[in-house]
Amino acid sequence: MLEVKNLQKSYEKDKPALTDISFNVQPGTFVAIIGPSGAGKTTILRSLNQLIKDDDGQILLDGNDIRTANKTQLRKYRRQIGMVFQNYNLVERLTVIENVLHGRLGYKSTLAGVFGRYTQEEKEEAMSLLKKVGLENFALQRCSELSGGQKQRVGIARSLIQHPKVILCDEPIASLDPASAQNVMELLKSLTEEYNLICVANLHQINMAKTYADQIIGIRKGHLVFDEKADMLSEDILRTLYDQDITKELE
Amino acid sequence: MQSPVKYLSHKGWHQTAIIAIIGGMYVFGSWILGFNNVDGLLAIPKAFSWLGINFKPTANSVTYLPRIWQKLMQTVLLAISSTVVAATVSIFVALLGSKVTGINGFVQTIVRGIASFFRNIPLVAWSMILLFSFKQSDFTGFLALLLMSIGYLIRAFMEIIEDEASETMLALKATGASYFQVIFQAVLPQILPSILSWILYMIENNVRDATLVGILTGTGIGFIFDIYYKSFRFDAAGMTVLAIIIVVIGLETISNQIRKVIL
Ligand SMILES: Nc1ncnc2c1ncn2[C@@H]1O[C@H](COP(=O)(O)OP(=O)(O)OP(=O)(O)O)[C@@H](O)[C@H]1O
Numbered sequence: 001m002l003e004v005k006n007l008q009k010s011y012e013k014d015k016p017a018l019t020d021i022s023f024n025v026q027p028g029t030f031v032a033i034i035g036p037s038g039a040g041k042t043t044i045l046r047s048l049n050q051l052i053k054d055d056d057g058q059i060l061l062d063g064n065d066i067r068t069a070n071k072t073q074l075r076k077y078r079r080q081i082g083m084v085f086q087n088y089n090l091v092e093r094l095t096v097i098e099n100v101l102h103g104r105l106g107y108k109s110t111l112a113g114v115f116g117r118y119t120q121e122e123k124e125e126a127m128s129l130l131k132k133v134g135l136e137n138f139a140l141q142r143c144s145e146l147s148g149g150q151k152q153r154v155g156i157a158r159s160l161i162q163h164p165k166v167i168l169c170d171e172p173i174a175s176l177d178p179a180s181a182q183n184v185m186e187l188l189k190s191l192t193e194e195y196n197l198i199c200v201a202n203l204h205q206i207n208m209a210k211t212y213a214d215q216i217i218g219i220r221k222g223h224l225v226f227d228e229k230a231d232m233l234s235e236d237i238l239r240t241l242y243d244q245d246i247t248k249e250l251e
Numbered sequence: 252m253q254s255p256v257k258y259l260s261h262k263g264w265h266q267t268a269i270i271a272i273i274g275g276m277y278v279f280g281s282w283i284l285g286f287n288n289v290d291g292l293l294a295i296p297k298a299f300s301w302l303g304i305n306f307k308p309t310a311n312s313v314t315y316l317p318r319i320w321q322k323l324m325q326t327v328l329l330a331i332s333s334t335v336v337a338a339t340v341s342i343f344v345a346l347l348g349s350k351v352t353g354i355n356g357f358v359q360t361i362v363r364g365i366a367s368f369f370r371n372i373p374l375v376a377w378s379m380i381l382l383f384s385f386k387q388s389d390f391t392g393f394l395a396l397l398l399m400s401i402g403y404l405i406r407a408f409m410e411i412i413e414d415e416a417s418e419t420m421l422a423l424k425a426t427g428a429s430y431f432q433v434i435f436q437a438v439l440p441q442i443l444p445s446i447l448s449w450i451l452y453m454i455e456n457n458v459r460d461a462t463l464v465g466i467l468t469g470t471g472i473g474f475i476f477d478i479y480y481k482s483f484r485f486d487a488a489g490m491t492v493l494a495i496i497i498v499v500i501g502l503e504t505i506s507n508q509i510r511k512v513i514l
């Protein structure tokens with residue numbers, strides 16, 4: 001289980017980006033974090049794997065606090081937490097399979113990782129994951145030659161090979177066309193169930209959140225204003241969440 | 252809040268002012284230097300015809316070719332070796348000094364300082380300074396080019412790292428990869444094409460600069476150009492210039508081909 005307790009963060013003094021954020025997520029749950037631009041969604045997500053050092057609070061993964069981990073421990077937590085990015089963040093010049101295998105680096109000795117020496121099992125697993133995301137015929141293609149939707153599926157395969165408990169997705173479909181977006185969302189949803197994952201996704205598309213998420217968290221100006229099952233999300237709540245921005249955000 | 256119309260008319264006004272200032276500086280500069288525009292323009296064709304007549308290689312100048320060729324190759328090798336060594340040093344320093352891969356703010360400031368110091372001392376000044384310690388030799392030229400190139404390449408490489416590698420770095424860091432794994436698996440593969448492109452550019456540039464440095468350090472193609480010129484063998488000097496131009500164009504063509512393949 002992922003438990004976030006009283007998380008605080010301010011980038012500049014007296015300008016809190018996150019105030020007292022608390023929520024829990026059970027395994028096998030797809031959570032969408034929604035809220036207007038600048039609300040603090042990215043800040044929450046990056047605190048969860050400590051790419052951003054927050055100021056105070058607790059982040060417990062199966063009872064262990066990630067925030068107090070030293071460097072070696074943090075590496076061990078991070079490899080249990082996959083991350084999927086809006087801009088895919090692949091090494092474009094390398095092949096698809098090399099990018100997938102990058103997800104194993106957290107498990108390898110520094111030297112083996114530096115020279116990219118992977119075991120036979122790791123390579124086979126990479127291939128079977130590529131099959132799972134529908135890219136088995138692209139293994140030796142350079143990532144720069146893929147479409148956005150394909151790149152995002154490589155990114156998902158890279159996070160899966162980490163054998164994660166959690167996958168964090170920061171606007172995973174914001175750069176995709178509607179068909180690819182739906183495809184990626186369906187993939188994330190089915191993987192969450194299959195592997196009993198905790199999947200936390202920042203989303204700007206409220207209809208996507210409603211369709212795919214089990215749980216929805218609403219953030220506004222760094223405060224948590226909503227944390228319920230997806231079907232509890234009402235027009236009223238959306239109006240408070242987005243203020244006058246609602247029409248703009250919904251289109 | 253400014254209205255867009257006001258902003259745009261403001262901007263137009265600014266542009267006019269800037270053009271007027273530049274024009275004014277030109278006129279003022281010409282006046283200070285006693286530079287007469289009309290005479291200056293008229294002198295250009297004259298200079299070229301003088302060049303054409305005196306520097307035109309004759310049938311006889313072909314006999315100089317083997318020697319010119321040998322010196323030219325020496326200069327090209329000097330340019331290549333200084334660039335390669337400079338690139339090797341620069342990539343390490345740039346990794347230490349860039350905002351995304353760097354150690355800390357203090358080291359970053361030091362690296363930026365060193366790079367700008369090496370870059371902002373003119374090549375001629377470097378050569379003169381180094382002449383004191385290393386006398387007229389190939390090594391002096393090598394060092395002058397090396398230091399200058401290091402100054403440029405550190406700066407360029409740091410910018411490349413910051414622009415092109417930060418996103419993938421973040422992704423690998425998030426998987427739990429260690430610092431060196433991130434550098435070797437994400438940063439270096441990602442920036443390689445841009446780095447190579449800069450190295451090629453630096454080699455072209457250093458061939459031209461090595462000619463100039465050679466005049467000062469008494470080596471390479473610059474040295475024999477100097478000799479031919481001062482001994483009034485203008486046809487041989489012309490031959491030398493021609494050979495330099497051909498080699499530089501040749502190098503540019505080759506590196507453009509390489510760029511096409513790697514980018
Ligand atoms: N590196 C930073 N330095 C200073 N302030 C920052 C930094 N990153 C974010 N902020 C501020 O923190 C607040 C929350 O930003 P965050 O990126 O988490 O918002 P977001 O909800 O992800 O927005 P978006 O939907 O536009 O991605 C914003 O007010 C932003 O300006």
Ligand SMILES: [Mg+2]
Nearest residue numbers: 041042043202
């Ligand atoms: Mg964001």
